[in-house]
Structure formats: structure tokens, C-alpha cells
Amino acid sequence: MSDIILHTDQLSKTFVQSTAAAVHQVSLQVTQGEVLALTGPSGAGKTTLLRLLAGLMLPDQGTVYYKDELVNEYAEELVPGHPDIHLVFQDFKLFPNHTVAENINYQLRYYDQATQQQRTEELLQIFHLQAFAKKYPRELSGGQQQRVALAKALSAEPEILLLDEPFSQIDGILKQEIKQALKQLVNRYNTTLVFVTHDTQDALSFTDKVALIQGGQLIQTASPEDMYHKPTNQFVARFFGLCNVFNSQLLPKGFIKNNDADQTVCIRPEQLKVTKAKKAHLSGQVIQQQFMGNHYLLQVQSNDGLSLWVYSLAPFKPSTTIHLSITDWWTLPNEPLVKKK
DSSP states (O other): OOOOEEEEEEEEETTTTOOOOEEEEEEEEEOOOOOOOOEEESSSEEEHHHHHHHHHSOOOOOEEETTTSSGGGGGGSSSSSTTTTEEEEEEEEOOTOHHHHHHGGGTTSSSHHHHHHHHHHHHHHHOOOGGGTTTOGGGHHHHHHHHHHHHHHHHOOOOOOEESSEEEOHHHHHHHHHHHHHHHHHHHHOOOEEEEEEEEHHHHHHHEEEEEEEEEEEEEEEEEHHHHHHHHOOOOHHHHHOOOEGGGGGGGGTHHHHHHGOOOOEEEEGGGGEEEEOOOOOOEEEEEEESSSSSEEEEETTTOOEEEEEESOOOOOOOEEEEEOOOEEEEEOOOOOOOOO
């Protein structure tokens, strides 16, 4: 990765109507060309942080720098916001009296006609909007408007693109195609992309780095793989999917080393495999199963009293006894065991 293009230092923001900080002492670094997801529960401060990064809001404390330039000051301009940082809001802010093609073309109005036409047609194709080129935003669905907003934002090839829930109204196969197209575009133009999402699958599958925010604080920043497989605490582990959390003393004897004794253990459902009795680390009865499409989710009550979530390719009726092997696991800081809400 190249140099740091955007960084914050101890960034904080509290609104008058609230006693708790929306953003509290967040220090974050984003490198040129990186795709970063800001994720966390509703009300965690993700969108507030995005507005601070764009220079649309003045922080109470701390700084935001674009390269070596202080972004904070742009919040006090007549038209707030740094000119090289483009933020796409959830309400899209499309021009209602302009067609789809005209909305996309707007950022290109100072280019020559050939460039305008080529770039507009390219973006219409990439975002599957050719059939809607002459329609107005009011004639489009929410998902179609969202795609227009993405195309419009990318038309002028911004240095930094900030997106607030960019895939929230796009579903299924089209969503995957749009994500792939967007990733190709930011790679082609070396655009730095920071986006807010509540969807952990988008955060893990689409990014170079993930930042998890809770209560306005940055809890962990890591690669998608490390965020999923090396969470720093139970909250992080559970936020990114089902995780069987229990004390390591409940693992089979001889399974753990002495220095791992009395630790909090986390095992993902895919790290438990249905196997033969002689190869098993755990055995138990199926309590319930859910069909998930390409696999089944089993709830298993082990003979040692553990309640476990297990992925299986085959269905098992309730009360069936099954045997499980543990393929991987990791320890978490010793904190009170909590259940996912």
C-alpha cells in the first residue's frame, strides 16, 4: 500500500441533545487506494464519523487530515466539505429535474463532449442503468436511485469517496455485480473508498480493512480475515457471526495445552465438523436445525452441557446424536461470558 491519505487523531464529537459522545477519541489511518468499511451497531457513530471525515462537520476535539491538509477547517466554509472528498448520502441527493444520464454527466460538464459521452456510457453500463438513461429519479426505485448516486459519485474520479450504506437497497446477484464493478473502478483509478455498512458480509467481502465502532469508540481495526478469525473480545467475535463462546476447561481433556487452561474459547460453527465417534472431540444431541440454503444450522447440546451452533451440509432430525471434531479455535480476553442480544 502507498502513503497515508486520510488520518484522524483523537477525533471526538458530542451533540447538544446527547450526553454521550457520538464519536469518542477515534484515531484512524487510511492509505491511498484502500477500501475501508466502517461498521457497528445502529447508533454507534458511523455516519457521524463519515461526516467528520468529509469536512462537513466540525469536531469538538481532534483532527482530520487529508494528506498534509487539515480537513476540519472546511466545515466552516460557506459550502462545507473538502473538494477532493466526495460523500454520497443515504438520501442520494440526485438532481430531480435531470435524467439519469444528466445526473451522471453533471460532474463531467467541464470535460470535452467526447469524454463526457464515453464516461457516462461506461458508468451506465457498469451500474446496469442503460435502460434508465432518459428517466428521472422520481421514476426509479430506491435501488435504481442508489446505483445512479454511485455512478454520479464516481464520474469525476474523486481522490476519496465516502459512502453511507451504499448497498442497502440493492439485492441479490445485482448487488454482487455492483460490488465487483465498484471494486474494479476504485482499483483502476486508485480511489480511496471508505463506506459505512451495517451488513457484516459487505464489510468482510468487499474491503481491505474493517473498522468496528461501538458507542462512538473504535473497538478494532483489522483485515477482514483477522477481524473474523482474531477478534479482540467477545463483542467483536459475536458481531461478525455466530460464535460458540465458553471456558476452555469445558473442552475435552488433553485438547488444550497447560498455558491455555482457564481461558475463554471462541469456536465458529464452521470450525465444528460432523465426524465419526472415534474421531470426535465432542458428542451431543441435535436440539433444532434451520435450513440456510447451501447448509444447515444445527443447535447441538453436548454431553458436557455445552450449547453449540454447528454448520452441516446434511440435515439431522432433532434428538439425533452426532459427533463433532474441532478443527480450529482461539482464545479471547477473560471477561464475563455474555450472550449475543
